[in-house]
Amino acid sequence: MRGSNEFLVRAPxxxxxxxxxxxxxxxxxxxxxxxxxxxxxxxxxxxxSAVVEIDGKVGGFVIGYLRPQQPGTFFVWQVAVDETYRGxxxxxxxxxxxxxxxxxxxxxxxxxxxxxxxxxxxxxxxALARRRGALLTARPLFDPGHFPDGxxxxxxxxxxxxxxxxxxx
Ligand SMILES: CC(C)(COP(=O)(O)OP(=O)(O)OC[C@H]1O[C@@H](n2cnc3c(N)ncnc32)[C@H](O)[C@@H]1OP(=O)(O)O)[C@@H](O)C(=O)NCCC(=O)NCCS
Numbered sequence: 001m002r003g004s005n006e007f008l009v010r011a012p013x014x015x016x017x018x019x020x021x022x023x024x025x026x027x028x029x030x031x032x033x034x035x036x037x038x039x040x041x042x043x044x045x046x047x048x049s050a051v052v053e054i055d056g057k058v059g060g061f062v063i064g065y066l067r068p069q070q071p072g073t074f075f076v077w078q079v080a081v082d083e084t085y086r087g088x089x090x091x092x093x094x095x096x097x098x099x100x101x102x103x104x105x106x107x108x109x110x111x112x113x114x115x116x117x118x119x120x121x122x123x124x125x126x127a128l129a130r131r132r133g134a135l136l137t138a139r140p141l142f143d144p145g146h147f148p149d150g151x152x153x154x155x156x157x158x159x160x161x162x163x164x165x166x167x168x169x
Contacts, residue, residue, distance in 0.1 A: 007052050019057070020042070030080055048074060060079075060081035066102075073107070074107050079094065110128070112156075117152070
């Protein structure tokens with residue numbers, strides 16, 4: 001998909017793994033996973049992940065998976081946009097592109113976790129829910145006691161269409 005300010009959302013390849021790792025590390029917010037983990041994601045979960053190209057380089061990424069026990073639910077593990085390109089709709093465009101693409105596989109619910117103090121992430125997922133006419137619900141999932149390292153709590157955001165809410169998927 002090419003946006004109005006000339007960006008392209010596409011599936012990641014192995015060649016994107018190092019850049020994804022760098023964007024995650026530079027975000028100052030995300031847990032930086034090993035470079036190996038991002039390469040593995042590019043190999044095995046490319047269908048549920050995305051990068052955005054802008055100015056001839058990768059400017060952001062989403063990595064996610066379909067929940068094994070709920071394959072109609074797309075779980076977003078991490079999303080980040082290089083600081084230079086934030087506020088231009090790239091984060092939202094990657095998520096829309098993935099949800100549009102996965103709809104054909106019966107996926108209509110998105111889950112992710114967000115730290116309570118992450119205003120940008122909260123706003124991005126709230127905007128996604130509004131655009132898609134879906135309901136966003138939030139509840140605690142991982143509290144500091146679950147983590148061994150003083151990690152912040154993580155709240156589960158669930159963005160579901162009316163049909164999903166009715167059947168409780
Ligand atoms: C969160 C993040 C990916 C958003 O990417 P982005 O490309 O700047 O977001 P978008 O431009 O698509 O904005 C989507 C919506 O969020 C809003 N938003 C984005 N950043 C915001 C901020 N800092 N404060 C308030 N609202 C914000 C936008 O206004 C937009 O809402 P709208 O459609 O109602 O206008 C980016 O800020 C980032 O990489 N942050 C660091 C990593 C991170 O926190 N990832 C999420 C972890 S759960």
